[in-house]
Amino acid sequence: MTQQTIQQPGQRDTQQTDLGPLVPVLFGFSAFQQLRAAAELQLFEYLTLNGPSSCEQVADGLRLPVKSARKLLLGTTALGLTDRGPDGYAPAGPLREALEDGTWPLIRNIIDFQQRLSYLPAKEYAESLRTGKNEGIRHLPGTGADMYTRLEQTPELENLFFRGMNSWSELSNPVLLRQVDYRGVGRLLDVGGGDAVNAIALANAHPHLRITVFDLEGAVEVARDNIAAAGLADRVDVVVGDMFGGPMPDGYDMVLFAHQFVIWSPEQNQALLKRAHDALPPGGRVAVFNAFADDDGRGPLYTALDNVYFATLPSEDSTIYEWREHEEWFAGAGFVDITRVTNNGWTPHGVLEGRKRDA
Numbered sequence: 001m002t003q004q005t006i007q008q009p010g011q012r013d014t015q016q017t018d019l020g021p022l023v024p025v026l027f028g029f030s031a032f033q034q035l036r037a038a039a040e041l042q043l044f045e046y047l048t049l050n051g052p053s054s055c056e057q058v059a060d061g062l063r064l065p066v067k068s069a070r071k072l073l074l075g076t077t078a079l080g081l082t083d084r085g086p087d088g089y090a091p092a093g094p095l096r097e098a099l100e101d102g103t104w105p106l107i108r109n110i111i112d113f114q115q116r117l118s119y120l121p122a123k124e125y126a127e128s129l130r131t132g133k134n135e136g137i138r139h140l141p142g143t144g145a146d147m148y149t150r151l152e153q154t155p156e157l158e159n160l161f162f163r164g165m166n167s168w169s170e171l172s173n174p175v176l177l178r179q180v181d182y183r184g185v186g187r188l189l190d191v192g193g194g195d196a197v198n199a200i201a202l203a204n205a206h207p208h209l210r211i212t213v214f215d216l217e218g219a220v221e222v223a224r225d226n227i228a229a230a231g232l233a234d235r236v237d238v239v240v241g242d243m244f245g246g247p248m249p250d251g252y253d254m255v256l257f258a259h260q261f262v263i264w265s266p267e268q269n270q271a272l273l274k275r276a277h278d279a280l281p282p283g284g285r286v287a288v289f290n291a292f293a294d295d296d297g298r299g300p301l302y303t304a305l306d307n308v309y310f311a312t313l314p315s316e317d318s319t320i321y322e323w324r325e326h327e328e329w330f331a332g333a334g335f336v337d338i339t340r341v342t343n344n345g346w347t348p349h350g351v352l353e354g355r356k357r358d359a
Contacts, residue, residue: 023158032114034075039111043072043082044091052087090214106167113164117157121312128311136312140214146315152218162222165259166197172349173198174288176258177205179341180351189214189252189275191243192260196223198289200230213238214249218264243266243272248279258289265317266325273354282359286335288352293322300348323352330354 004123024031046061047053047057053061058221059069073089076082078252085094098104121136135305142153142319176198182188184206190199193213203211213223213236227236239249248255255276261269276286293303303320308316323340330338335354342350 029077030075032119034072034079035081036111036115037072038076038081039108039256041072043076044095044099044104045091047082047091052085052090054088056153061202079251091233095261105172109163109167113160113167115349116160117164118309118313122308125308133316134311134313135316140313147313148315149263161193162240166195169197169201169259172291172343172347173201173289174345175341175343175349176287176351177201179344180287180353181204182209183255185253186210186214187252188254188256189249189279190256190258191215191248191272192219192257193223194219196226196236196238198256200226200232203232204230207235210222210237210251211236212249214241215241215244216242230278243275244268248275250279250281252280252284254285254287256281256287256289260290261288262290262320263318266329268317269321269326270332272327273329273335277333277335277356280356282356286330286354286356289349290349291320292326292350292352293320293348295322295324297322303348304348320348323350326352 017089029283034128041062041064043062044060046058050057050061053268055069055073055237056066058064058073059066062069073082073084077084077089077092080093081091081095082089095104099106120139120256124135124138134146137147137150139148140150140154140157142150144150144153147161151161177320182202188202188211190196190202190211190213192215193199194215198212199213204210212225213220215223215238217240227233227238230236233324241249244293248250257272257276260272264272273286280286284313291303291306294300310320330352333354334356336357337353337355339353340350
């Protein structure tokens with residue numbers, strides 16, 4: 001006689017539901033903390049210098065209790081950050097490649113950025129969605145309705161922010177440096193160019209370009225120092241001004257907005273494009289470089305997760321918009337020949353270009 005399990009009224013047959021795919025989501029915060037701990041304790045550097053190592057060797061090298069090394073190595077191995085072979089543990093997959101190609105220091109900057117600047121404000125995501133405001137700002141010291149105002153009041157966090165943003169730029173700007181055609185562009189205006197990280201990269205990649213960083217006084221002070229340190233003062237200069245106030249500088253073949261349109265509202269973005277259109281000569285070009293969301297609303301995953309940061313911290317209107325929304329703003333400002341330049345790399349960054357009609 002076969003024994004049967006009688007399901008009581010109101011009970012669910014939990015065996016029919018596989019919740020395994022939810023594990024990375026339910027424990028997403030723990031996954032990040034495994035990576036952060038490994039970075040802070042310099043696990044990957046130790047394994048790179050010493051080769052495959054046992055748990056006991058890692059514990060000794062990192063000055064950890066053996067039980068702590070076991071927890072850390074279990075976490076990093078389960079996440080695919082380390083491999084365990086017959087000779088011991090070693091960096092794995094993309095992490096190994098980042099160590100080999102020199103991008104690991106950039107990743108470390110971003111880990112620090114996420115831990116110290118983004119992580120606590122991110123818990124206000126639901127409240128930010130409810131109110132439509134950047135509620136995570138309450139976790140930053142100082143006063144002001146946007147993150148940038150508050151960062152100016154805390155130099156340590158402001159430096160952390162710039163390190164993180166510069167690292168993101170280095171990882172994402174190959175599409176801006178190598179996939180955009182700059183033939184016919186002699187002078188480029190970098191609107192909101194901040195500390196000149198993109199201007200310097202463009203100048204190094206395209207020696208024929210002459211670039212002007214257009215931003216507020218506090219930002220261009222940093223840009224001046226960085227330009228001088230890069231030895232590019234003869235080809236990169238700065239102009240102080242407010243992108244929303246007064247006319248934009250004219251006499252440029254291209255106006256670039258890098259990482260700007262994720263900060264402002266649709267109305268502000270179209271206003272910026274209209275101001276660029278007015279400043280450009282006939283045939284002049286505009287380019288917007290930032291992360292984009294897919295038009296079908298399905299992703300990419302990077303954009304979907306990054307929007308937690310944009311919803312909770314930078315400003316009330318900050319978000320990552322779809323490609324088609326940008327194209328509507330371009331057309332509304334009078335630009336034609338609107339072209340998408342999609343990234344060949346792993347991030348959802350791209351460039352959208354447009355041209356002012358010939359006279």
